[in-house]
Amino acid sequence: MPPRKLSIDDKVPFAEPGKNLRPLDVPMAAKLAMIAGDVVLVLDDSGRIVDYTADPRDYPDAAQWLGREWLDTVSIESRAKVMEMLANARKGVTQHWREVNQLGSESDVPMRFIVLSLGPGAGSLALGRDLREAAALQQRLLQAQQSLERDYLRLRQLETRYRMLLEQSPEPVLIIDADGFRVREANNAAHDAFRSRPGALQGTKFPAHFAKPARDQVIAFLGSAMVSHGLQPIEVEPVEGSEALKLSASGFRERGNQYMMVRLSRVSRATEQGANATIRVIEVMPDAFVLTDARMIIREANAAFVELVAAASGDQLRGRPLSDFVGRPGIDLDLIDSQLAKHDTARNVATVVGARDGFDGEPVELSAVRTGDEQVCYGFVIRPIGRRLRDLPPTSDTPRSVEQLTELVGRMSLRDIVRESTDLIERLCIEAALEYTSNNRASAAEILGLSRQSLYSKLHRYGLANPLDADD
Template identity: 40%
Template structure:
């Protein structure tokens, strides 16, 4: 007589002993209870019947529409090869006791969802029908998806933490101020930046792990200890002056309390006393330079890169003679400078290209319309914020001309012109005079603009095409043709 244990162990080897007269309804119930999804597949691979066992974890009403459709058409594209493999293995099986291969496939459902199922097939009789027993992997897939989401969230948090730490390290090392992070209880140095190593005069490996008191002179250690004890109760404090051990250099120490992982830490800022003295000397130097500029007899103007006045010395204010105490700050410099706005455009264009301009001749108009001849030397300072332009302006209206300086002389005197009367028609005499004056004006405009023909044309009120035509007409320099007519 077989015991229960032995029957459980050997019934799969002799199924005819127990299942030969099994009722079909009982067989169907057993199959439905043993699998989440059971499909009856005919010899052509078409689903002929199905049953849903267990408790569905999602809406599977759409599954019943598979009946009458090829099994391979109910799965996603990447799962079709697995269905073909299952059908082939089922056809080759000799009996239901043959080794069966399980395949995991995905069934697309409505709304973009998928139903993951693990199938194994069993042959049903000799007509080529197969029984596909499936396990619903939806719950397992949901757990796996949550695991993947948790891993991705951890990766994002870890990456964000690494970026934050990198930014902290960069800022910690980039600041010029000496910084130390110490333990609030033991005063042991935990971290420091490069500026602190330079200030303390120690190598980095000799600073970490040592009490910060060791780096101070004996006379300053008691004051530093009292400061650190006070910081633990107040959160922040600073000292007037401490001395470094060895060098004896004076410094000011500022301490702040903060928490990290339930541990109390102190951030120490070390500022050398000599640094504040250096800043005072720089301030004195800057004030002296400002006094010198204000006392200069030549005008000086500071503008932005577009030519708007930022500051000017008293000499410039006297030259422009603003009526009624009008403010000069924010005004465009070409309001007073140059025969037209062309002069300032030429100045700014040369400064942006070369950085320096010397002895540029032009005129300066006062607030009452009086014009004086001036020379300008200018510089562009672009390595400060904001970038600016500096103009040194000198009145040259009373300057005597240099010896041997060539002066333009008219080729014909008044007597020579009147002598042409009777020989030439008046129209020809006037035309020759007009041509002479036109040529002299063009030459003067080219000289004022440093041979910048676009600016010269704007100064003369001509188009560039017209200016090139006149240059060729009078044979002034070698005037190439313009690239295109201006609109």
């Protein structure tokens, strides 16, 4: 759209102004002037304001302009324009709109003025239009343009970082469209994986880079990856090279189109075979094996553990606390956890499996290990020892050695152990219990089948109490 003309140049004049505009009188001319400008100043030959019209709500300082030189009511940079307009009005030169800043008590008011001569010696008329709305619109336009430039710069920076990450990544990564599976982008590692020269993968069909028997599998996997998440990577054979690749993919949308990010990794046959062999050995080993997280929630269990706890399958155990199956509530696993936190291992800990109300559980021997720093895991090996306990001498006989006596601690109550025993045996049992629980007297009392008060009494009796306990 061409710019709007702000002067009477090149405009078609009235054909018969004397005839058609003759009814115009002074009141009508005043109305036309008030309509033509937001501010109208009546100036004498010297440029002094002798009259004006303006809305006092929009121009509260207009009354102060009356009687002053127009030059004194404008900003310093606008005075040259005012002087030029007044001079041209006296000479009868055709005027043009000029931008002038009228002074105000709070801020300057940007305006556009044109000066019309009223005749020789009659002064002139200055018609002004307010530019504040236009200035605000220009300011918003400038802010929007600056915002777009900042967003463009930010996008350029993000694109630069994305390109750098993509190219520096040692893992082969490709971006393909979801419609025809054509490669849009591929990093250097992807070109190396397919033994292609740089830039040769763009525009090619991704499945074509794999062996013919694997192409249908690749297409089916990519289709599934667009509608579901968490798919396990598949192993496929590329056309070039003998090393197999693991393929994983995830879909995303951009500007209304669907794309996929494909990641590739090389498969190490030796590592894979070793890992599979380890898994098979753990699965068939005669001792029960359990893998838990840091909260001792079961993640994996072999067949021996499933049989030991009389479960239907390993899936039935996953996600359940190990304490539901192993140990006496609040004793064994807490002690094992504290020992693992200190030493990362626990060896040959006597505990039970399947303890419930009315059933003491089957005695077992447990060893555990703690692995990982950021993601802690616990591994447990559990071995039933019920047959070994049945081979021990009857408890009614006096133990023949300290080792034989301490093996019974934690497997039966203190009352059964010392029924036919002497005070010496009772003291040895208490010492063994304190050592077993790392001097945790509450747990020792629970293991020995005593109340805390009874244990404290026996500790004082045998001189095993801390001198500070006398205050308690």
